[in-house]
Amino acid sequence: MNKLKAAIIGPGNIGTDLLMKAMRSDWVEPVWMVGIEESEGIKRAREFGMKTTSEGVDGLVPHVLNDDVRIAFDATSAYVHAENSCKLNELGVVMIDLTPAAIGPFCIPPVNLKQHAETLEMNVNMVTCGGQATIPIVAAVSRVQEVAYGEIVATVSSKSVGPGTRVNIDEFTRTTAAGVEQVGGAKEGKAIIVINPAEPPLIMRDTVHCLTTDAPDEAAISDSIHAMIGEVQRYVPGYRLVNGPVFEDKRVTVYLEVEGLGDFLPTYAGNLDIMTAAALRTAELFAEESASGNLQLPQRG
Amino acid sequence: MNLEGTQVRLHDMSLRDGMHAKQHQISLQEMIDVATGLDAAGMPLIEISHGDGLGGRSVNYGFPAHSDEEYLRAVVPKMQQAKISALLLPGIGTVDHLRMAKECGVTTIRVATHCTEADVSQQHIGLAAEMEMDTVGFLMMAHMVPAEKILEQARLMESYGANCLYCTDSAGYMLPDEVTEKIGLLRSELKPDTEVGFHGHHNLGMGIANSLAAIEAGASRIDGSVAGLGAGAGNTPLEVLVAVLHRMKAHTGIDLYSVMDVAEDIVVPMMDQPIRLDRDALTLGYAGVYSSFLLFAQRAEKKYGVSARDILVELGKRGTVGGQEDMIEDLALTMSKTG
Numbered sequence: 001m002n003k004l005k006a007a008i009i010g011p012g013n014i015g016t017d018l019l020m021k022a023m024r025s026d027w028v029e030p031v032w033m034v035g036i037e038e039s040e041g042i043k044r045a046r047e048f049g050m051k052t053t054s055e056g057v058d059g060l061v062p063h064v065l066n067d068d069v070r071i072a073f074d075a076t077s078a079y080v081h082a083e084n085s086c087k088l089n090e091l092g093v094v095m096i097d098l099t100p101a102a103i104g105p106f107c108i109p110p111v112n113l114k115q116h117a118e119t120l121e122m123n124v125n126m127v128t129c130g131g132q133a134t135i136p137i138v139a140a141v142s143r144v145q146e147v148a149y150g151e152i153v154a155t156v157s158s159k160s161v162g163p164g165t166r167v168n169i170d171e172f173t174r175t176t177a178a179g180v181e182q183v184g185g186a187k188e189g190k191a192i193i194v195i196n197p198a199e200p201p202l203i204m205r206d207t208v209h210c211l212t213t214d215a216p217d218e219a220a221i222s223d224s225i226h227a228m229i230g231e232v233q234r235y236v237p238g239y240r241l242v243n244g245p246v247f248e249d250k251r252v253t254v255y256l257e258v259e260g261l262g263d264f265l266p267t268y269a270g271n272l273d274i275m276t277a278a279a280l281r282t283a284e285l286f287a288e289e290s291a292s293g294n295l296q297l298p299q300r301g
Numbered sequence: 302m303n304l305e306g307t308q309v310r311l312h313d314m315s316l317r318d319g320m321h322a323k324q325h326q327i328s329l330q331e332m333i334d335v336a337t338g339l340d341a342a343g344m345p346l347i348e349i350s351h352g353d354g355l356g357g358r359s360v361n362y363g364f365p366a367h368s369d370e371e372y373l374r375a376v377v378p379k380m381q382q383a384k385i386s387a388l389l390l391p392g393i394g395t396v397d398h399l400r401m402a403k404e405c406g407v408t409t410i411r412v413a414t415h416c417t418e419a420d421v422s423q424q425h426i427g428l429a430a431e432m433e434m435d436t437v438g439f440l441m442m443a444h445m446v447p448a449e450k451i452l453e454q455a456r457l458m459e460s461y462g463a464n465c466l467y468c469t470d471s472a473g474y475m476l477p478d479e480v481t482e483k484i485g486l487l488r489s490e491l492k493p494d495t496e497v498g499f500h501g502h503h504n505l506g507m508g509i510a511n512s513l514a515a516i517e518a519g520a521s522r523i524d525g526s527v528a529g530l531g532a533g534a535g536n537t538p539l540e541v542l543v544a545v546l547h548r549m550k551a552h553t554g555i556d557l558y559s560v561m562d563v564a565e566d567i568v569v570p571m572m573d574q575p576i577r578l579d580r581d582a583l584t585l586g587y588a589g590v591y592s593s594f595l596l597f598a599q600r601a602e603k604k605y606g607v608s609a610r611d612i613l614v615e616l617g618k619r620g621t622v623g624g625q626e627d628m629i630e631d632l633a634l635t636m637s638k639t640g
Contacts, residue, residue, distance in 0.1 A: 151360050153627045158418060169421045170395040190359055193392040197417040198620030207627035209360035243634040251360060255631040 004287040005068050007032035007060055007093075009084055010075035011041025011052075013162070014098060017264040018073055018276040019045060025280060027287035031067055034060050057084045064091045070297055071283045074099055077164055078171070085123050092298030094286055095123040096279050100171045108132060108183045109281045110231035111139040116282075117289045120296070124282060128172050129271035130154030130193060130206065131179040132278045133239070137208040137254050138184030140228035144220045148250075149211040150186025152176065155194045157201030160269035169193065186210065204258040204270035205242070212250045221245060221252055235281040236274050237261070302517055305550040309516055311539060312346040312498070312524045313339055315568055316372075317388055319530035320352035321593040322576055325365035329375045334567050336376045339527065340383040342559035344539075346409060346522075348386045349376055352532065352593060353624070354413060355387055355402055356394030361626050362593075369398065373405035384408045388439070390624065391421045396428050403432055412458070413439035413469070415622045416446050419454035423461045430462025437498070438463035441623045444474040444589055448486045455487055465496035465522060470511065471623055473504025473533055473586040477514035488519030498522035501537045503529055504586025506578060508537030509545055516551065528564035530572065533592030534582035540564045581609045588617035597626050601633035611636065 006028050008015045015033065022030040033045030033052045042052045051067070053059030063069070072088050073096045074081050081101035088095055097104060104123030107116055108131065116124050126132065134152035141147050154176075165172060173191045180189030196202055225245055232239045238259030246253040260266070260273025267273075289295035316332055336347050351357030355369050367375075369387070377385050386409035387402040399410060410429040412422045422438065429436040438458030443451055455466040468483045475483075480499060487497045499515035501508045501524070512523045525542050529535030540561045546553050581599060585592055590613050598609040598616075612633055621628055 149360075153361050155625060155627075163420070166418075166420045167423055169391045170397075170424060173392065173395055192359065192361060192624070194622065194624040195392065195415065195418050195421065196620065196622050196625070197415065198622075202619075205628075205631075207361070207631070211360065243631050246630065246634070253360075253630070255627070255634070 002291065003027055003029035004070045004283065004290065005029050005031045006071040006073065006283060007034055007069050008073045008075065009034040009057060011035045011039055011045055012075065013265055014272060014276060015073070015075040016041055016044055017272060018075060018279060019048060019050070020263040021276055021280050023048065025284060027284040028071065028280065032060055032063070032069060057087050061087055061091065064088070064093060065300060068300070069093055071096065071286065073279055073283070089122045092300060096282050097123060097125040098275055098279050100128065100175050101125065102175060106179045106183050107282055108135045108139070108179070109235065109278050109285070110136050110228060111183050113282055113285050117285050117295055126275055126279050126282070127179040127183070128176045129156070129275050130172065130191060131176045132274045133204065133206045133256060133258050133271070134208045135179050135184045136228045136232050137225060137256070138180050138186055138210060140224040141210045141212065141221055141252055142185030144217060144224050146213040147184070147186040147210045148213045149188045149190070150180045150184050151190040151192070151209040152180060153192045153194065153207040154271065155196055155202070155205045156271045157204070157268050158195050158197035159201050160204070160265070160271055161195055201266070201268040203268045206256045206258065208254045208256070210252045212252060216247055216250060216252050218247050225254060235277045238267070238270060239274070302513060304513070304516055304546070307516060307551040308521065309546060309551055309553050310345050310522045311542070311553055311555060312348065312386065312522055313344050313526055313539060314348055314524050314536045315526035315528065315530040317348040317350045317352060318532055318536050319526055320365065321532035321596070322530055322535065323571070323573060324596065325352055325363040327366065327571070329367055329371065331571055332372055332376050333379055335527070335563065336383070337379050338563035338567055339560070340380050342563060343555040344383055344560070345554065346386055347383050348388060348411070349373055350387045354390040354394050355398035370401055370405060373402060373407060377406035386411055388413055389425055390414070391425055393624065396425055399425055399428060403434060409435040409437060411437040411439045411467070412463070413441050416440040416443045416451060416454060419457040422458060426458055426461040426463050435465070436463050437465040437467060439467045439469055439500070441469045441471045442591065443468045443470060443483060444472060444479065448483045451483050452486050452490050455491060459491055459495055463495070465498055466491060467498040467500055469500040470502060471591050472589045473502030473507070473592060474589040475511055476505070476507060477510050480511045480514040481518045484515045484518035484520050496521050498524065500524035502531065502586070502592045503534040503537060503578065504582050504592065509542055512537050512542055513545070527560060528568035529576045530568050531576070531592070533585045533595050534578040535576040538564070581613065584610045584613045588614050590617045591621065591623045594626065594629060597629040601629050605633040605637040607633045607636045
């Protein structure tokens with residue numbers, strides 16, 4: 001099978017975890033790790049057999065065609081993403097954005113990934129960790145009946161929240177709320193994040209509250225939610241229903257827990273794991289669709 | 302203890318922390334009545350927001366009777382001398398809410414984080430300071446970590462632009478010696494022109510004693526609420542604190558009888574249930590649990606038949622922090638299954 005070759009930009013925790021997952025993929029072959037300095041992450045990637053550059057995306061650009069790089073994951077920051085995306089899109093590389101930049105449409109794999117692959121979106125954004133964990137559930141309710149209001153509460157361990165998120169936590173709440181509306185299908189979205197410093201660190205937990213417009217069809221919503229959880233578990237095995245769905249008048253509430261695989265990030269950091277797993281799942285679907293001829297990647301001479 | 306001649310600025314919480322006890326259903330007229338009464342009594346600062354701060358409107362914390370903006374627009378223009386503050390919890394509210402509050406005439410913004418997570422407040426504190434607001438950093442659940450950690454986190458908030466730092470006993474767990482130690486360290490190590498404040502809950506009956514300890518250790522702002530209307534067993538009852546401070550000859554600028562009348566004639570009749578140290582509120586203080594969990598735990602007890610006290614104790618064991626109200630129904634469901 002011809003795997004799609006990929007580059008990872010940003011050799012930090014997320015980039016390294018993604019690399020470890022991608023190395024096991026049947027559909028994607030990571031070949032480049034891109035950093036901006038000779039860092040621990042770059043060294044690690046080299047030990048894993050990656051080609052590396054510490055010259056940023058400019059260091060990758062000359063090799064894109066020769067090495068047939070088709071997919072790039074950006075695990076840097078919103079500030080540099082636009083430029084990275086522009087340079088690589090120009091060479092026909094599909095960009096999977098793990099930053100909050102959100103230039104491209106939001107991608108929640110079990111909800112709208114197929115659609116993005118069909119239209120060959122050249123830049124898709126992975127929303128936020130809280131969004132990846134909760135928006136599938138909002139969508140599972142809204143595909144049954146209208147959701148007037150969707151609200152998610154993500155509780156994450158202090159150790160799993162990096163400085164980038166901390167310095168702009170509003171970006172998390174805004175982007176996630178937008179995803180709850182645009183992809184989840186709620187008419188109004190709200191997102192809350194709570195950071196908990198308990199030791200040992202708690203596993204990511206997520207609560208999804210939906211208020212349906214009419215009385216909820218309990219059986220249909222339960223079936224839809226259970227099916228959706230199964231879809232997410234295909235790429236995040238530690239995605240679990242803890243309690244619910246609880247029905248109270250028009251409120252539908254689901255309590256979830258997300259345990260990571262513990263590749264590079266500890267298992268409690270399900271919030272980071274679900275981002276890397278969802279990004280890889282996205283790349284894999286592009287690869288599958290390309291292999292089956294459903295999708296034509298940009299032509300290369 | 303000698304507090305004679307000490308200036309203390311009291312800050313009323315009945316219309317913000319009291320929103321928890323009222324399930325966020327205080328009417329606009331009640332807000333106006335309480336605030337104008339306090340204004341006339343000489344209360345210098347009155348907080349108005351959803352109980353969980355600006356933007357707290359949610360399934361998780363409760364939908365309020367009116368939006369933050371409606372409450373602020375109703376109350377602010379009625380004030381003769383009192384300033385209005387608002388609370389903001391990063392992760393719940395955003396800088397958009399902060400800008401809205403400023404436009405409504407809020408002069409003091411209090412940016413609250415869990416006591417170890419101050420670095421999520423940089424953008425909010427920074428913006429408030431840039432807009433030249435009275436900017437307060439509010440470190441919640443301060444009983445959970447040692448004084449040195451509180452100082453480290455307070456210094457972060459001070460570096461972002463906060464001109465006042467609070468040690469916040471959200472669980473009503475602290476005893477006076479701990480208050481003395483924490484407030485004393487903040488007072489001695491923060492910049493001399495940075496104010497220090499204390500926010501107490503009455504869950505162990507320590508509201509007054511802790512507030513006095515805080516003042517003695519150098520706090521110049523003290524939170525409380527008239528008739529104690531607040532989460533858990535309520536906040537430090539302000540009319541009581543005013544009486545005590547008057548006897549100690551400290552200066553509050555507040556007329557005692559007027560504030561007593563606001564408590565008795567306006568606030569007490571508003572209460573849905575007596576604000577008292579019942580078994581569950583006492584459990585909050587004893588187990589070190591966030592005070593606003595009280596009514597949620599009592600509702601879960603009714604619905605799932607698990608004792609509120611057992612739920613609260615378990616929440617304490619798990620190290621839950623402010624904002625984790627969603628844990629309560631989740632935990633009650635789990636506990637009801639395992640019996």
